[in-house]
Amino acid sequence: MEQVSMEMKKGPWSPDEDSKLIHSISLFGQGRWNSLAHVVGLKRSGKSCRLRWLNYLQPNLRRGKITPQEQLLILLLHFRFGNRWSKIAENLPGRSDNDVKNYWRTKVQKHAKELHCEINSQQFRHFLLYQWMPSLLAQQIPTSSSSELIVTENNYSPNNINTCPNVNVISSSMDSFVTEDDSNIWNNLSSFEDGINISHDFSTPSDMTLYNYSSHDEDDQYYCHNYWASAEMLSLDEMDLWL
DNA sequence: AACTACCTCAACCGCGATAGC
DNA sequence: AGCTATCGCGGTTGAGGTAGT
Numbered sequence: 433m434e435q436v437s438m439e440m441k442k443g444p445w446s447p448d449e450d451s452k453l454i455h456s457i458s459l460f461g462q463g464r465w466n467s468l469a470h471v472v473g474l475k476r477s478g479k480s481c482r483l484r485w486l487n488y489l490q491p492n493l494r495r496g497k498i499t500p501q502e503q504l505l506i507l508l509l510h511f512r513f514g515n516r517w518s519k520i521a522e523n524l525p526g527r528s529d530n531d532v533k534n535y536w537r538t539k540v541q542k543h544a545k546e547l548h549c550e551i552n553s554q555q556f557r558h559f560l561l562y563q564w565m566p567s568l569l570a571q572q573i574p575t576s577s578s579s580e581l582i583v584t585e586n587n588y589s590p591n592n593i594n595t596c597p598n599v600n601v602i603s604s605s606m607d608s609f610v611t612e613d614d615s616n617i618w619n620n621l622s623s624f625e626d627g628i629n630i631s632h633d634f635s636t637p638s639d640m641t642l643y644n645y646s647s648h649d650e651d652d653q654y655y656c657h658n659y660w661a662s663a664e665m666l667s668l669d670e671m672d673l674w675l
Numbered sequence: 676a677a678c679t680a681c682c683t684c685a686a687c688c689g690c691g692a693t694a695g696c
Numbered sequence: 697a698g699c700t701a702t703c704g705c706g707g708t709t710g711a712g713g714t715a716g717t
Contacts, residue, residue: 443685445685479688483687484686516706530685533707534685538682686709687707688706690707
């Protein structure tokens, strides 16, 4: 059982507590968090220790801002997994579920609020797909102009999103995207981090975007970028097939 | 310089799932 | 089968930092 809460320290961790926890994990490994804390004299709950380790102390965690590539992945994976932050974080090396959750709450939810959209509404999903995601792609390849052009021509903005043509039409395709078999998203990826030898026959925007993220080759990224941009020119029927 | 509003993110909480006895 | 401990997840909070006025 957890130790009596009045004995437990709460709040920010001190460097000394951090080093005790790291030392304890180096000796005994992860798991049995209450015992780990007790062994090295940490007055912390097992829960608190686990959280501190997973979100802050464990090696290979990435600090700093979420990159445009990571943002793209979060948006795409959220379409598929919903608020399953740990599931999304599994696909973002070095990021914790807390990082993903914080990004979603501070950036995405805020944006939905500014647009006067429900976070899960068709309008907001459409905005993500046709404006936000292409703009994130454009940030990755600043020398290319096509996505910037697309966004400009669409002329989406917080003020006119509700009047954009077709804004209410896409939801059924999104629903099928969300319920698609999880494994499909990786169909064209041999590995996440260094997936280089991959077919260019993307079947969905998610495949393309994930490939773009995984590729370190500028030509490949440019290809992906234009592929995405060209999707904007497809009819909605064709888009349904993609999604 | 001082104040305020907003943002970021570390940490906590509650709850359901699972394991072990 | 039932109870208890532990784990893991998603939701939420709030302290500290930063930008704007």
